[in-house]
Amino acid sequence: MDAFDEEMDLLVVGSGAAALTAAIVAADNHAKVAVIEKSDQFGGTSATSGGVIWIPASHLAKAAGADDSPDEAARYIDALAGVDAEPDRIRAFVDNAPRMLAYMEERTEVRYASIPYTDYHAELPGGKMGWRSHDPQPIDGRRLGDDLARLRPTHPAGMLFGRISWTAAEAAPMITRMPGWQKMLIRALWRHYSDIGQRLRSRRSRFLTSGNALLARLKLSLDARHVQIRYCHALDSLIKEDERVVGAVVRTPAGVRRIGARQGVILAAGGFERDAAMRGRHLTGSPDPAWSGSQGGNTGDAIRAAQQMGAATRRMDSAWWAPTIKVPKEDRARPLFFERSLPGSIIVDARGLRFLNEAASYHKAGEAMRNASGGQAWVILDARFKWRYPMGPLMPMIPAWMHPAAVRRILRKARSIRELAPQIGVDPDVLEDSVTRFNAHASRGEDPDFGRGQQPYDRYYGDPKVTPNPNLLPLEKAPFYALPVNAGDIGTNGGLATDAWARVLDDAGRPIEGLYAIGNSAASVTGRSYPGAGSTIGPAMTFGYIAARHATGAN
Incomplete structure (x- = not known):
C-alpha cells in the first residue's frame, strides 16, 4: 500500500448540514477532522433549503407545550414507510434526534424554534x-x-420575491394573507432595503434565514473548533485495506492527493439527481436533471465511490419529489412548495385533465405527477389568483409584462379557458370541461374527485378568508394563465444502504468497516415517504451525530 500524503482521524466528504454536524461532533470527541467540498462554496443543498428540521419530541417542542414521544414518531414513520420500514434505523433516529438537537444547542451556535407546522400526514397514527x-x-x-x-445562496423559491430573506414564521402568514400580513411584508422589505451598505455591494441579504442561517451557524461552530473546509477538493475514490476503508483519493487544485482516515470516512455529499446518466437509469418518469430544484453539485460521486467498495444501495428509484417550474437560464428549477394549496388554480396533465390533489404535500404531488402525467403538466390560474398569490416565478400584484423576459417566455395567457387550451397543446373541450367541473364543486367548497382541502396539511397553506374550504375557489376571472410544471425533486432519497450507526452495508448486509453515509448519500430512514417539513435535514443531522460518535468511539 502506497503511503498517504497526509493522515486524519476522520474524513468528511461534503459540507452540508449533515457533514458539518458530523465534523463538529467528531472534533468534540478529539478527532483530527478534514472536511472536503468539491465546489468553491459550502453548505450544499442544505444551504439552499428552508433549513427546517423535523425532530420528534424535542426539548423545544416540550417547552412549547407539545405532547410527543419517540414511540409516537416511530409509529408514524412506520405507518408511512410501510414495506420499506427499517425498524432499527427508525428507532435510532427517533431516539437520537432530540439528543442531537439538544447537543447542538448546548455546544454550538445552532439555534432553532419549534413551530406549529403540521406533519404532512397528521391523520395517520402517531402524526x-x-x-x-x-x-x-x-x-x-x-x-x-x-x-x-462562500455560503451557497438560498434557492429563489425559498425567498420573498425570489430575493428577500424571510423566516418560516413570516412566510405562511404573508403567503396566505392572514391578519397582519401587510405589516410583516413592510418589515421584511424594510429589513432588506434599509441595509444600504449591503445593497450597494450585492443583491444578497446579510440577514440570514432558512438554510443559510443554519449553515452560517454550523460554519461558525466549525471555525471555533479550528476545522477547515477544503474547497475544490473532489472525492475520486475510496481506499480499502484489509476489508476496511482507510482513506480516499481526492482531486485538489494542487493535484491528486491520498488522504488517510484512521477512524473512518463519512460520505455526506448529497444524492445523484443532477447526474444525467444515474437519473435516466433510476428515476424513470423524471429523467431530466434540469427538472430538479437541487443544486448542481449533486452528481452521485460518493454513491459511486462506495459501490466500488462493494456497497449496497436501497430505493434508487426514489426522491424527495416536488412539482417544479423551470425558468430558462436559471441553474435549477423552482419547486412549488406551497402555491398549489392556494385557492383559484388547478393542475392538469397533457390531456387537460386533473389528476391529483393539488394541495397535497409537494412530495405527494410530485410523486403523482411522475406516476400519472408522464412527468409534465400545466398549472392553470385566473386573474384573481394572479393578483392575490404567488405561483413559482410569477409574483402577485405585479403585471405579467413587468416580469423578467425568461418568465414571460414560459407564461401562457388568454381571455378564456378555451383560448388557453391550444397554447398548452390540449383539446379545448377537455380543458373547458375540466375547469367547468372543478368550478361547480369549488363554488361549494368541495372536491369529490381528489379531496382537496380535506386533510390538515392541505389547509396549512390555504387562505383562511376563503370559506368553507380555504383551498378552493372557482377559476372565473379572465384573463387566464398557465405555466408548465414538471415532475421534479429537491434531491434523491434513495442511496447507500446503512445500519443504525450509519455504517454502509454490503450486499450481504454486513458493515463495510470505516465507511459511513449520511444525508442524501444514504437511503432515507423514512423510506419513500416524507413525514413533515424538515424530514430531509433532521435525519441527516441526526445520523451525522450518530456516525461521528460511532467512528470516534463515543457510542
Whole structure:
C-alpha cells in the first residue's frame, strides 16, 4: 500500500448540514477532522433549503407545550414507510434526534424554534398537528466575514420575491394573507432595503434565514473548533485495506492527493439527481436533471465511490419529489412548495385533465405527477389568483409584462379557458370541461374527485378568508394563465444502504468497516415517504451525530 500524503482521524466528504454536524461532533470527541467540498462554496443543498428540521419530541417542542414521544414518531414513520420500514434505523433516529438537537444547542451556535407546522400526514397514527418541525433562527451574515461570499445562496423559491430573506414564521402568514400580513411584508422589505451598505455591494441579504442561517451557524461552530473546509477538493475514490476503508483519493487544485482516515470516512455529499446518466437509469418518469430544484453539485460521486467498495444501495428509484417550474437560464428549477394549496388554480396533465390533489404535500404531488402525467403538466390560474398569490416565478400584484423576459417566455395567457387550451397543446373541450367541473364543486367548497382541502396539511397553506374550504375557489376571472410544471425533486432519497450507526452495508448486509453515509448519500430512514417539513435535514443531522460518535468511539 502506497503511503498517504497526509493522515486524519476522520474524513468528511461534503459540507452540508449533515457533514458539518458530523465534523463538529467528531472534533468534540478529539478527532483530527478534514472536511472536503468539491465546489468553491459550502453548505450544499442544505444551504439552499428552508433549513427546517423535523425532530420528534424535542426539548423545544416540550417547552412549547407539545405532547410527543419517540414511540409516537416511530409509529408514524412506520405507518408511512410501510414495506420499506427499517425498524432499527427508525428507532435510532427517533431516539437520537432530540439528543442531537439538544447537543447542538448546548455546544454550538445552532439555534432553532419549534413551530406549529403540521406533519404532512397528521391523520395517520402517531402524526401531529405541529411542533416537530423546527425553524432555524436568523443570524447576521457579517459574522461570517469573507465566508459570507462562500455560503451557497438560498434557492429563489425559498425567498420573498425570489430575493428577500424571510423566516418560516413570516412566510405562511404573508403567503396566505392572514391578519397582519401587510405589516410583516413592510418589515421584511424594510429589513432588506434599509441595509444600504449591503445593497450597494450585492443583491444578497446579510440577514440570514432558512438554510443559510443554519449553515452560517454550523460554519461558525466549525471555525471555533479550528476545522477547515477544503474547497475544490473532489472525492475520486475510496481506499480499502484489509476489508476496511482507510482513506480516499481526492482531486485538489494542487493535484491528486491520498488522504488517510484512521477512524473512518463519512460520505455526506448529497444524492445523484443532477447526474444525467444515474437519473435516466433510476428515476424513470423524471429523467431530466434540469427538472430538479437541487443544486448542481449533486452528481452521485460518493454513491459511486462506495459501490466500488462493494456497497449496497436501497430505493434508487426514489426522491424527495416536488412539482417544479423551470425558468430558462436559471441553474435549477423552482419547486412549488406551497402555491398549489392556494385557492383559484388547478393542475392538469397533457390531456387537460386533473389528476391529483393539488394541495397535497409537494412530495405527494410530485410523486403523482411522475406516476400519472408522464412527468409534465400545466398549472392553470385566473386573474384573481394572479393578483392575490404567488405561483413559482410569477409574483402577485405585479403585471405579467413587468416580469423578467425568461418568465414571460414560459407564461401562457388568454381571455378564456378555451383560448388557453391550444397554447398548452390540449383539446379545448377537455380543458373547458375540466375547469367547468372543478368550478361547480369549488363554488361549494368541495372536491369529490381528489379531496382537496380535506386533510390538515392541505389547509396549512390555504387562505383562511376563503370559506368553507380555504383551498378552493372557482377559476372565473379572465384573463387566464398557465405555466408548465414538471415532475421534479429537491434531491434523491434513495442511496447507500446503512445500519443504525450509519455504517454502509454490503450486499450481504454486513458493515463495510470505516465507511459511513449520511444525508442524501444514504437511503432515507423514512423510506419513500416524507413525514413533515424538515424530514430531509433532521435525519441527516441526526445520523451525522450518530456516525461521528460511532467512528470516534463515543457510542
